[in-house]
Amino acid sequence: MISADRVSRRFGDRLAVDDVSFEVQAGEVFGLLGPNGAGKTTTLRMLGGLILPTSGSVRIAGQPFTRGNGGSLRARIGFLTETPGLWDQLSVEENLRVYAQLFSVSNPGRAIERILRMLELWDRRADRVVLLSKGMKQKLALARALVHEPRIILLDEPTANLDPQTARTVRDLMRDLRADGCAIVVSTHNLDEAERMADRVALVSRRLIAVGEPALLRREVFGRRLRVGLLASVRPLADFVGVATRAGAHDVRLDGTELSMVLDAPETGPPAIVRALVEAGAEVRAVFDDEPALEDVYLKLLSRGGLT
Amino acid sequence: MNYNRIRALIGKELREFRANPSVIIPVLIVVIISTILPIVIVVVIPKTTGQSLATDRGMQQALERAAAWMPALANLPPQAAAEAFFFQQFLFVFLIAPVVGAVSLAAYSVVGEKQGRTLEPLLTTPVSTAELLVSKALASFMPALVLEAAGLAAYLALVAAIGSPGVLDVLLTRRTLLLVGVLGPFAALAALQATIAISSRVNDPRSAQQISVFLVMPLIAMFVGQISGAFVVTTGVLALMTAAIGVAWILLVLLSVALFDRETILTRWK
Numbered sequence: 157m158i159s160a161d162r163v164s165r166r167f168g169d170r171l172a173v174d175d176v177s178f179e180v181q182a183g184e185v186f187g188l189l190g191p192n193g194a195g196k197t198t199t200l201r202m203l204g205g206l207i208l209p210t211s212g213s214v215r216i217a218g219q220p221f222t223r224g225n226g227g228s229l230r231a232r233i234g235f236l237t238e239t240p241g242l243w244d245q246l247s248v249e250e251n252l253r254v255y256a257q258l259f260s261v262s263n264p265g266r267a268i269e270r271i272l273r274m275l276e277l278w279d280r281r282a283d284r285v286v287l288l289s290k291g292m293k294q295k296l297a298l299a300r301a302l303v304h305e306p307r308i309i310l311l312d313e314p315t316a317n318l319d320p321q322t323a324r325t326v327r328d329l330m331r332d333l334r335a336d337g338c339a340i341v342v343s344t345h346n347l348d349e350a351e352r353m354a355d356r357v358a359l360v361s362r363r364l365i366a367v368g369e370p371a372l373l374r375r376e377v378f379g380r381r382l383r384v385g386l387l388a389s390v391r392p393l394a395d396f397v398g399v400a401t402r403a404g405a406h407d408v409r410l411d412g413t414e415l416s417m418v419l420d421a422p423e424t425g426p427p428a429i430v431r432a433l434v435e436a437g438a439e440v441r442a443v444f445d446d447e448p449a450l451e452d453v454y455l456k457l458l459s460r461g462g463l464t
Numbered sequence: 465m466n467y468n469r470i471r472a473l474i475g476k477e478l479r480e481f482r483a484n485p486s487v488i489i490p491v492l493i494v495v496i497i498s499t500i501l502p503i504v505i506v507v508v509i510p511k512t513t514g515q516s517l518a519t520d521r522g523m524q525q526a527l528e529r530a531a532a533w534m535p536a537l538a539n540l541p542p543q544a545a546a547e548a549f550f551f552q553q554f555l556f557v558f559l560i561a562p563v564v565g566a567v568s569l570a571a572y573s574v575v576g577e578k579q580g581r582t583l584e585p586l587l588t589t590p591v592s593t594a595e596l597l598v599s600k601a602l603a604s605f606m607p608a609l610v611l612e613a614a615g616l617a618a619y620l621a622l623v624a625a626i627g628s629p630g631v632l633d634v635l636l637t638r639r640t641l642l643l644v645g646v647l648g649p650f651a652a653l654a655a656l657q658a659t660i661a662i663s664s665r666v667n668d669p670r671s672a673q674q675i676s677v678f679l680v681m682p683l684i685a686m687f688v689g690q691i692s693g694a695f696v697v698t699t700g701v702l703a704l705m706t707a708a709i710g711v712a713w714i715l716l717v718l719l720s721v722a723l724f725d726r727e728t729i730l731t732r733w734k
Binding site for chain 2: 167201204206207208227228230231233235237238239240241242243244245246250253254255257258259260284297300301
C-alpha cells in the first residue's frame with residue numbers, strides 16, 4: 157500500500173536518511189523506531205509527500221511521488237505531524253471544517269461529527285483550541301489527520317505527552333483503523349509504545365538497522381530465552397546449571413531460585429530442559445519465556461551497528 | 465487551481481483576523497488619519513485661525529497650475545477651489561491605506577502560520593503552493609479594500625457635509641475612480657504579494673512589516689511631489705501606473721510562488 161524503495165535524503169552535506177526500504181500493507185501497523193535525529197520524521201515526510209527523496213522512491217499504491225502528483229497522492233494520506241499545529245483562535249469544529257474542505261470531503265458536517273465522537277471531543281466542538289488541554293489538542297490533531305477517512309495513515313509520535321487514558325484511546329483507535337484495513341506508519345522513540353501498537357517495527361538510525369515483528373527481532377538478537385523457577389532442593393541449585401547446559405541450553409545463569417538460559421533449539425528445547433531438570437531432582441515450580449525488553453534489542457542492534 | 469480549497473482557506477484567514485483584531489489596527493489608524501487630516505487642514509484650521517486658504521499667494525499659484533488638469537476648479541469661487549484642490553490631493557493618501565492594511569495582514573498571515581507551526585499540517589493536504597498563496601493574498605486584500613472603501617465613503621461624506629458647495633462634484637471624476645478604485649487596489653495587491661514573498665523568508669511579522677513599509681514610499685513620494693507642485697499626476701499617467709503595477713503584481717505572484725519553497729519551510733523554519 158505504501159513503500160519506500162532505497163530512499164535517501166540529504167540536506168546539504170548532512171545525510172538524514174540513508175538507503176531505507178520497507179513496505180507497509182493494508183491492515184498493518186508499522187513502527188519506525190529510532191533515537192532523536194535518527195531520520196524518523198524525515199522518513200515520514202517523504203512517505204507523506206512533503207519532501208522528495210534525494211534518491212530512491214516512495215510509492216502510494218504503486219504510484220511514485222513526483223513534483224507533479226504530490227497533491228493527488230497526499231489526498232489519500234492522513235498525516236499527524238510532530239506538533240499539533242492547530243489554529244488556536246478557531247474552534248475545534250472550524251479547524252476540522254477547513255481540513256475537510258481542503259480534502260474535498262463530500263459531507264464535512266457528518267465527517268466532523270463522526271471523528272469528534274470517536275475521539276470523545278464532540279462536546280468541545282464549539283470551544284476555541286486555545287482553551288484545550290495538551291492531550292485534547294493532540295486528539296484534535298489526530299482527528300484532523302483522519303477527517304477524510306484516509307487509507308494510509310502516518311503518525312509522528314502520536315502518544316507523546318499524552319496521559320495514559322488518552323494514549324489508550326489513541327491506541328484503540330489505531331487498532332480499529334488497522335481492522336478496517338488501513339496501512340499505518342507510526343514513528344516513535346517509545347519502545348514500549350511501539351511494541352503495543354506495531355505489527356512490525358523498523359529500527360532506524362539514519363539507515364535501516366533491522367525490520368521485523370518485535371518477537372522475531374528479539375529472538376534474532378537474543379535467541380529464545382527461558383526462565384525456570386525452582387523450589388529448594390536437596391541438591392545445591394547451582395548443580396542444575398550444568399544439567400540445563402547438557403540438556404540443550406547455553407548462557408545458563410542462576411539468579412536466586414531461577415535459572416535463565418538461551419535455548420539451543422528454540423522450538424523443541426523447553427520440554428527437554430524441564431525433563432532433564434526433573435530427572436536430576438529439581439522441583440520445578442514455573443517455566444516461562446524470558447522476553448528481553450525491546451529496548452535491549454534496540455540497544456544491542458544499535459551497538460552492533462556501531463551506533464551507540 | 466481548486467476554488468473550493470481557496471475559499472476554505474480565505475474563510476479560515478478571515479475568521480483568524482476576526483479573532484485577532486489587533487492586526488487591522490495599523491490600517492484603521494491610516495484610514496482615520498486619511499479621513500480626518502484633510503478636513504482639519506482644509507476646513508478646521510482656516511476657520512479657527514480666520515485665514516482663508518484662498519488668500520494665500522502660494523495657494524493661488526498652485527490653483528493656477530492645477531486648473532490645467534482640473535478645469536472644474538475654474539468654475540468655483542476661490543475658497544471652494546482651494547478646498548477642492550486639497551481634497552483632491554489628499555485622495556492619494558487613500559492609496560496608502562489599503563497598502564498598509566494589506567501589508568499588515570499579509571505579514572501576519574504567513575509568518576503567523578510559521579510561528580504557530582500550523583503550516584506543516586497544511587502542507588500535508590492536497591493544497592498547492594499557488595492556491596495557498598492566492599488564498600493568503602485575497603484574504604488580506606479583502607479587509608484592506610473594505611476599510612479603504614469605508615474610509616473613502618466617510619471622507620466624501622465629510623467633504624459633502626463640511627466643504628463648500630460644489631467641492632464634492634469636483635472630486636467625483638473618472639480620475640478619482642481610477643485613483644482609488646483601480647490604482648489603489650492594484651497597489652495593495654502588489655504590496656501584499658511582495659509582503660508574502662518577504663514573509664516566507666523572515667521569522668516574525670514585524671520584520672516583514674518593517675521591510676514591506678518601503679512599499680508605501682513611492683506613493684508618499686507621489687503625494688508629496690504633486691502637492692508641492694513638483695509634478696502633476698494626470699489621468700493618463702495614472703492609467704500607465706495602474707498598468708505597470710498590475711504587471712508588477714503578476715510578476716510578484718510568480719516570484720512569491722518560486723520563493724515559497726515547501727521543503728525549506730518544513731526543514732528550516734524554526
